[in-house]
Amino acid sequence: NLQDKLDRAFKVLKGHGSITEINVAETMKEVRKALLDADVSFKVAKAFTDTVKEKALGQNVLTSVSPGQLMVKITNDELSKLMGGQAANLDLSANFTIILIAGLQGSGKTTFSGKLARLIKSKGKRPLLVAGDVYRPAAIDQLKIVGEQIGVPVFTDYESKDPVGIAEAAISRAKQEGHNVVIIDTAGRLAVDEEMMDEIARVKAAANPQEILFVVDAMTGQDAVNTAKTFNERLDFDGVVLTKLDGDTRGGAALSIRAVVDKPIKFIGTGEKLDAIDVFHPDRMASRILGMGDVVSLVERAQQQIDEKQAAELQRKIRKNKFDFNDFLGQLQQIKKMGNIKDLMGMIPGVGKAIKDVDLDNDSFKGIEAIIQSMTPYERQNPEVISGSRRQRIARGSGNDIAEVNKLLKQFEEMRKMMKMMNNPSKMAGLMRNMP
Numbered sequence: 077n078l079q080d081k082l083d084r085a086f087k088v089l090k091g092h093g094s095i096t097e098i099n100v101a102e103t104m105k106e107v108r109k110a111l112l113d114a115d116v117s118f119k120v121a122k123a124f125t126d127t128v129k130e131k132a133l134g135q136n137v138l139t140s141v142s143p144g145q146l147m148v149k150i151t152n153d154e155l156s157k158l159m160g161g162q163a164a165n166l167d168l169s170a171n172f173t174i175i176l177i178a179g180l181q182g183s184g185k186t187t188f189s190g191k192l193a194r195l196i197k198s199k200g201k202r203p204l205l206v207a208g209d210v211y212r213p214a215a216i217d218q219l220k221i222v223g224e225q226i227g228v229p230v231f232t233d234y235e236s237k238d239p240v241g242i243a244e245a246a247i248s249r250a251k252q253e254g255h256n257v258v259i260i261d262t263a264g265r266l267a268v269d270e271e272m273m274d275e276i277a278r279v280k281a282a283a284n285p286q287e288i289l290f291v292v293d294a295m296t297g298q299d300a301v302n303t304a305k306t307f308n309e310r311l312d313f314d315g316v317v318l319t320k321l322d323g324d325t326r327g328g329a330a331l332s333i334r335a336v337v338d339k340p341i342k343f344i345g346t347g348e349k350l351d352a353i354d355v356f357h358p359d360r361m362a363s364r365i366l367g368m369g370d371v372v373s374l375v376e377r378a379q380q381q382i383d384e385k386q387a388a389e390l391q392r393k394i395r396k397n398k399f400d401f402n403d404f405l406g407q408l409q410q411i412k413k414m415g416n417i418k419d420l421m422g423m424i425p426g427v428g429k430a431i432k433d434v435d436l437d438n439d440s441f442k443g444i445e446a447i448i449q450s451m452t453p454y455e456r457q458n459p460e461v462i463s464g465s466r467r468q469r470i471a472r473g474s475g476n477d478i479a480e481v482n483k484l485l486k487q488f489e490e491m492r493k494m495m496k497m498m499n500n501p502s503k504m505a506g507l508m509r510n511m512p
């Protein structure tokens with residue numbers, strides 16, 4: 077019945093004023109779970125959710141974005157920031173650029189070398205691929221085939237067992253033949269070992285690359301983080317390439333790697349084909365990790381719809397404790413503009429399950445709207461004048477019971493009290509201490 081609907085609608089609305097009113101701790105628990113599911117290490121996940129919690133509790137804004145949505149937005153933004161914020165690019169402005177590709181066997185180095193060469197070629201550069209994996213003849217063949225597919229020459233030496241010599245010879249050949257980018261593919265072991273580390277460090281010293289990219293299989297989860305750490309200690313690489321993100325891997329390794337080695341993730345591999353490469357976008361990865369890309373765009377949509385001036389005016393009114401039924405009606409309409417209220421709520425971590433069986437839709441507001449619309453302009457601005465006889469008239473006019481009108485007025489009064497409290501920092505702090 078309407079009474080229940082009012083109750084529920086008010087639950088939503090009460091959470092509408094300030095982010096401190098939703099259960100931040102509960103939400104962060106959900107986010108932490110999502111991060112752990114996505115292979116983010118516990119330490120990183122914990123530190124991250126603590127940061128977001130702190131940020132969220134510090135916010136005390138009153139806009140048309142609900143606290144839940146704001147929460148999602150903060151989480152997403154922080155996650156994105158943690159992964160570098162902006163997409164990191166390769167610097168190819170020099171006349172001659174040497175790029176060294178490192179990583180474990182099977183991580184996708186050879187495939188990535190081809191993808192990168194193709195991308196660079198499409199930008200008008202003249203790359204040369206170098207087959208530096210001297211242990212398996214099949215590896216040299218593999219790079220040759222890749223080179224043929226994309227029309228990029230490949231430097232090979234089937235006789236040599238010396239990757240340092242190969243790199244040096246390839247670089248001087250590249251200069252002679254007018255190439256301006258050299259991509260050195262290297263060998264990798266199944267696990268990190270001293271010999272391999274030693275070899276790649278020697279190739280680095282001889283080739284003096286402008287860019288060392290560490291390639292890692294995103295599907296290996298926590299192992300990827302440890303491998304990244306070891307390679308970074310030895311090579312001090314410039315960027316990370318996260319491959320095999322085309323499966324259902326959620327990519328949490330990206331977050332942990334970034335947190336552990338503090339190097340940007342520059343590219344991602346999204347398939348076996350040579351065009352399956354993307355520049356790494358921290359914001360997209362953040363959404364992917366949290367598995368709520370839709371929510372983020374919803375939040376953005378909602379934020380677009382906020383009239384900044386209106387929000388400022390609203391805040392001014394609340395500060396002066398002049399929030400009235402006209403403002404209230406405006407807020408209701410803002411919420412409805414954002415789309416289906418239950419869908420919106422359902423996408424917020426932790427909330428979806430809770431409201432699954434609740435009959436909450438945009439109609440929940442109809443009764444409230446009818447009551448407000450039956451008030452005179454004077455009554456809307458001065459709710460305190462709404463006496464018994466006025467209440468009776470409003471009830472009749474809106475087709476409601478007087479009990480429902482009483483209830484709305486009472487809840488409105490409570491809301492105003494809460495807003496008054498929000499204006500009072502010490503009371504607010506008390507409220508926050510009581511939060512779980």
Ligand code: GDP
Nearest residue numbers: 181182183184185186187319320345346347348
């Ligand atoms: P390397 O040993 O490090 O040179 O690894 P390879 O380039 O030979 O790749 C190992 C395997 O992973 C091959 O079967 C590739 O086709 C595959 N692979 C590489 N990158 C990706 C990717 O982004 N997605 C998928 N699905 N497979 C990939």
Ligand code: MG
Nearest residue numbers: 185186209215
């Ligand atoms: Mg290879």
